Amino acid sequence: MTLTRLHEMADRDEKIAMLTCYDATFAKLMEHAGVDILLVGDSLGMVLQGAENTLNVSMHHMTYHTKSVAAGAPNALIIADMPVGSYEHDNEAAxxxxxxxxxxGAQMVKFEGGGDRVQTARYLIDRGIPVCAHLGFTPQSVNQLGGYKIQGKTEESAHQITQDAIDMSNAGVSLIVLEMVPATLAKHITESIKALTIGIGAGVDCDGQVLVIQDLLGIYNGAASKQPHEFKAPRFVKNFLCETNSVKQAVSNYVNAVKSKTFPTPEHSY
Structure with a gap:
């Protein structure tokens, strides 16, 4: 999988299927199930480490898991998250x-935010590193945002997210993840920019979709410090494993649902 192929898919209106991945076993399974992009997400802080957020994930964590995923999926396009503190203050450090x-082993890096982050994106791109931006709800800013809340509901907020997406696209980013924004806003952004959009809780009109693999399998039930009954899955989550007794088939069903535009439905969007 290459960026050229992704754009060819978008040109013929074929949706892009993306999943988070943290290890070689799942990476191999996903590649054979037809997943287009594997995201080594800093969500590993929550999913693998049991934390309440992503804020304690380090570069050492990210490189370890990126190497593991790359070993299992040598033909997939792999994107790795830049953890908090690794890019915000110094472009050379970024x-x-x-x-x-x-x-x-990654072919692209992803980091959160717009505004000043546009300069960071351009700095990396000018030096040959493909970039995926992440706008809308940005987990690394969970405390600043006041929790896990939908973004872009007000006119001002929607305008800012749109402008950030335009600026990031003009800077040369390859992909933009739009998380927890209204589907109508995500559709408008997708139609307005050159960069490809990947939605999570952002409606079916993005160029592609992403889920956390543990959410897709219905096995994530919140931070390790809390009881499972205290956890409520986000609206954008769908358990694909309950439809089959096979993990590989569940992943294949997700890919097929994204490609056929039957996922996400309005009930999985904002």
Whole structure:
């Protein structure tokens, strides 16, 4: 999988199926099930480490898991998250950290936010590192945002997200993840920019979709410090495993649902 192929898919209106992945076993399974992009997400802080957020994930964590995923899926397009503190304050440091992830097996790096982050994106792209932006709800800013809340509901907020997407696209980012924004806003952004959009809780009109694999399998039930009954899955989550007794078939069903535009439905969107 290459960026050129992704754009060819978008040109013929074929949706892009993306899943998070943290290890070689799932990476191999996903590649054979037809997943187009594997995201080594800093969500591993919650899913694998049991934390309440992503804020304690380090570059060492990210490089370790990126190497594991790359070993299992040599033909997939792999994107690695830049963890909090690895890119925000110094473009040269951002470049060194991004290069570390690329050398660990990623073909692209992802980081959160717009505004000043546009300069960071351009700095990396000018030095040959493909970038995926992440707008809308940005988990690394969960405390600043006041929790896990939909973004872009007000006119001002929607305008800011749209402008950030335009600026990121003009800077040369390849993909933009739109998380927990209204479907109508995501559709407008997708139609307005050159970069490809990947939605999570952002409606069916994005160029592709992403889910956390543990959410797709219905096995994530919140932070380790809390009881499972206290956890409520986000609206955008669908358990594909309950439709079959096979993990591989569940992943294949997700890919097929994304490609056929039957997922996400309005009930999985905002």
């Amino acid at each position: 470049y060194k950290n991004a290069l570390w992830l690329i050398r660990s």
